[in-house]
Amino acid sequence: MRKPCCDKEGTIKGAWSKQEDQKLIDYIQLHGEGCWRSLPKAAGLHRCGKSCRLRWINYLRPDIKRGNFDQDEEDLIIKLHALLGNRWSLIAGRLPGRTDNEIKNYWNSHIRRKLINRGIDPNNHKLYQTFPLPNKAPHTEPSFDSMNQHQTLLPSNKPSFRVVAALDDDDDDDRSSDTHHSCLLETSSASHQLNLDLTIAFPADSSTTRLFTLAEEDKNKNNMPKPSTSENVDESTPILLLFQ
DNA sequence: AAGAGCCCCAACCGCCCCCCA
DNA sequence: TTGGGGGGCGGTTGGGGCTCT
Incomplete structure (x- = not known):
C-alpha cells in the first residue's frame, strides 16, 4: 500500500490565501525549489507538498506569462x-x-x-x-x-x-x-x-x-x-x- | 432583480516514471 | 535486481463569475 504523498490530516485544501502565497514565495526565494514533500512544514504551510508545487509552477513562478493567448x-x-x-x-x-x-x-x-x-x-x-x-x-x-x-x-x-x-x-x-x-x-x-x-x-x-x-x-x-x-x-x- | 444555466480555471487526485539505496 | 519514495503529468472536479431569461 502506497503511502499518501502527505499527511491528509491537518492539510488545507482549496484556494490559496495571499498569506500562503507569500509564505511559499518567500521560502522558495530563500531556499529554492527543493524537496516538495518537506517544503510545507519548513515553510510553515499547512498544505500538501504537491499542492505547493502546483501553486508555484502554475501561478506563483515569476516567469509566468498571464493573460490571453495570442x-x-x-x-x-x-x-x-x-x-x-x-x-x-x-x-x-x-x-x-x-x-x-x-x-x-x-x-x-x-x-x-x-x-x-x-x-x-x-x-x-x-x-x-x-x-x-x-x-x-x-x-x-x-x-x-x-x-x-x-x-x-x-x-x-x-x-x-x-x-x-x-x-x-x-x-x-x-x-x-x-x-x-x-x-x-x-x-x-x-x-x-x-x-x-x-x-x-x-x-x-x-x-x-x-x-x-x-x-x-x-x-x-x-x-x-x-x-x-x-x-x-x-x-x-x-x-x-x-x-x- | 433574481434564479438558472453555462463557462472558465485553479486545484485536486491518482497513476506513472525515474532515481537511489 | 528490486522496491520504495519523490516528482511529474494528465484527467477531472468544483467553485465562482458571467450571461441569459
Missing part, C-alpha cells in the same frame, strides 16, 4: 497538439511562460470547441464530416457547424486524401479568415475512389523539419511512438493540409 500561441498549440497529443507539459515547454495546466485549460475551453465547429476532431485533427460523392457534387464545400452534425466516413465513401500536418512556421496574414487552421480538401481527380488513409505526414521543408525535430527530440526523451511519416503514404495520394 493567435501565434494558439496556432502553435494546435500544431504541437497534432504532433504530441495531450502531452501538455511538452507543449508548454515550447511556449515560454505558459504552464501545462493553462494550456490544457485553454485547449479544453477554447481550441477544442473551435476545431469541433470547423468539423475537425480535436483528438486526432481529422475531419469529422463525410465528403460529397464526386459524381454528385465534387467541388461542393462541405459544411459543418457542430459536432452533432458531423457524419462519419463510410467505407464505401472514402475520400482520397491524406492529412498532412503542414508545419510551416510562417505566420501568414490571413489570420482573420474563418478558414484559418481549417482543413483544406483536395479530392483526387485521377480516381474517384475515396481513401480513408488519414496518415499525418510531414512535408520536407526546412521549417517543418525543425518542428518535427522538436517533436522527435521530446519523443525520444519520452519514448513515445513515432508519428507516421511519409513512408506510410502513397506519394500519389492528394494531400489534405491540416494547417496552412
Whole structure:
C-alpha cells in the first residue's frame, strides 16, 4: 500500500490565501525549489507538498506569462497538439511562460470547441464530416457547424486524401479568415475512389523539419511512438493540409 | 432583480516514471 | 535486481463569475 504523498490530516485544501502565497514565495526565494514533500512544514504551510508545487509552477513562478493567448500561441498549440497529443507539459515547454495546466485549460475551453465547429476532431485533427460523392457534387464545400452534425466516413465513401500536418512556421496574414487552421480538401481527380488513409505526414521543408525535430527530440526523451511519416503514404495520394 | 444555466480555471487526485539505496 | 519514495503529468472536479431569461 502506497503511502499518501502527505499527511491528509491537518492539510488545507482549496484556494490559496495571499498569506500562503507569500509564505511559499518567500521560502522558495530563500531556499529554492527543493524537496516538495518537506517544503510545507519548513515553510510553515499547512498544505500538501504537491499542492505547493502546483501553486508555484502554475501561478506563483515569476516567469509566468498571464493573460490571453495570442493567435501565434494558439496556432502553435494546435500544431504541437497534432504532433504530441495531450502531452501538455511538452507543449508548454515550447511556449515560454505558459504552464501545462493553462494550456490544457485553454485547449479544453477554447481550441477544442473551435476545431469541433470547423468539423475537425480535436483528438486526432481529422475531419469529422463525410465528403460529397464526386459524381454528385465534387467541388461542393462541405459544411459543418457542430459536432452533432458531423457524419462519419463510410467505407464505401472514402475520400482520397491524406492529412498532412503542414508545419510551416510562417505566420501568414490571413489570420482573420474563418478558414484559418481549417482543413483544406483536395479530392483526387485521377480516381474517384475515396481513401480513408488519414496518415499525418510531414512535408520536407526546412521549417517543418525543425518542428518535427522538436517533436522527435521530446519523443525520444519520452519514448513515445513515432508519428507516421511519409513512408506510410502513397506519394500519389492528394494531400489534405491540416494547417496552412 | 433574481434564479438558472453555462463557462472558465485553479486545484485536486491518482497513476506513472525515474532515481537511489 | 528490486522496491520504495519523490516528482511529474494528465484527467477531472468544483467553485465562482458571467450571461441569459
